[in-house]
Amino acid sequence: MPIKNNIRTTKSTAGETLSILSKSEAISVLIFTEHNSIVDHLTGMLNAMYNIRYRIISARILENLCTHCKERVNQPLLLQKVLSEILTTKTKPEAQVSDQERTISVSEEHEGRKHGISLLGDDEEMQCPKHNDKMAHDNASVERVNEDESEMKKMQEALLSLTLVLLGEFNGAExxxxxxxxxxxxxxxxxxxxxxxxxxxxxxxxxxxxxxxxxxxxxxxxxxxxxxxxxxxxxxxxxxxxxxxxxxxxxxxxxxxxxxxxxxxxxxxxxxxxxxxxxxxxxx
Missing domain, CATH: 1.20.58 (Methane Monooxygenase Hydroxylase; Chain G, domain 1)
Known part of the structure; x- marks a missing residue:
């Protein structure tokens, strides 16, 4: 499992590096020279089945390639794909609803303590470990949801930015x-x-x-x-x-x-x- 995680990290780092380097026209031309099917590959990586980090990186690289090597990109086909993804990409993680429920649960626990009522049971020795575990779990869940939401925002921004570049090539009109x-x-x-x-x-x-x-x-x-x-x-x-x-x-x-x-x-x-x-x- 650690090896798999390292591979993912290496891929992500390599992709992020390429997204920065491809801002240069010379590098974008070199990418096409070495990998003439790169656009098809990156377009496929926009699918929701892939890791959202990879999707973000793919969109950013595609934007750079379309900016510097537009004549080598099937822009109408790519535009259709990107706009389709915008129509279906969610703006919020589904887990946010459960966060609201957890907030209510914490409030109920607080109210119970104010009135001398424990929602965790009567045994104080049993309460503390369970309560601490629950708090740790809730904090980890909230942090994960925040990270997911941040990634979704980056994904949406990358897709919209790529769309703007593609529409610009069609003079943004009819x-x-x-x-x-x-x-x-x-x-x-x-x-x-x-x-x-x-x-x-x-x-x-x-x-x-x-x-x-x-x-x-x-x-x-x-x-x-x-x-x-x-x-x-x-x-x-x-x-x-x-x-x-x-x-x-x-x-x-x-x-x-x-x-x-x-x-x-x-x-x-x-x-x-x-x-x-x-x-x-x-x-x-």
Whole structure:
């Protein structure tokens, strides 16, 4: 088992290194020279059956390859795959519900102690070990859920960022709209972007939350320009983005102040308020 874990760590480290190196055009060209089927392999790695860490790394490498070697990538096919993953990727770990239940359980235990009632039994010697074990288990579970949620955010950001690069190659208008799965008369994809924006307005605000919301806004411009969703759906998305702009204003200011430190340069621009105004112009 330890060997298996080490192999996974080695693969993950190698992938992360490649995702950094492939930001260079020369390295991206070299990757294609040495492995002409790399895009097919990485596209397959986006499937939910794979470790989420590997999926994140694959999306980041694909973004770099599409940026530097776009003529060697079947972009329409890749775009369909990535958008399909966005439609199905969850925003929260399922275990979060059980965390809420555990919070209620801890509150009940606290209330019981206040009234001299133990929910763990009458034998004090038996209570302490059991209670300590339960607390340790709960803490480990909460930590695991937090890690899972963090990875899911990174996954969503990576998919959205890759989507923006791919849509940019189609000039973000009519040519890209027909490739968006579920983007028929009901505007399912735009509704999905709205759900993502709404979700991150309700969660704890972090720089990656701002990044995800901004990516949704930029992608929504392409969807809305394609005229394949109703005006009401456009209005609802703009309303969600307006709420996000107001909710995240203070944190966005902090990110702008940070500038290029801590990898914040990609998050600072465009401003949410600017995105909001651009999208309002697309609503009839």
């Amino acid at each position: 040519r890209s709209a027909p490739m968006i799965p579920g983007n028929g008369p009901d505007g399912a994809f735009l509704e999905r972007l709205k759900d993502i924006v709404d979700n991150y307005c309700q969660c704890q605000l972090t720089p990656i939350s701002i990044s995800i919301v901004k990516l949704c806004g930029q992608i929504a411009k392409s969807v809305m320009r394609g005229n394949r969703c109703t005006n009401d759906q456009k209005k609802e998305f703009v309303e969600s983005l307006s709420k996000a702009s107001e909710t995240m204003a203070n944190l966005e200011t902090c990110v702008l102040f940070t500038g290029n430190d801590c990898g914040m340069e990609r998050i600072g621009r465009p401003l949410l308020s600017d995105l909001e105004e651009e999208l309002k112009d697309l609503v009839a």
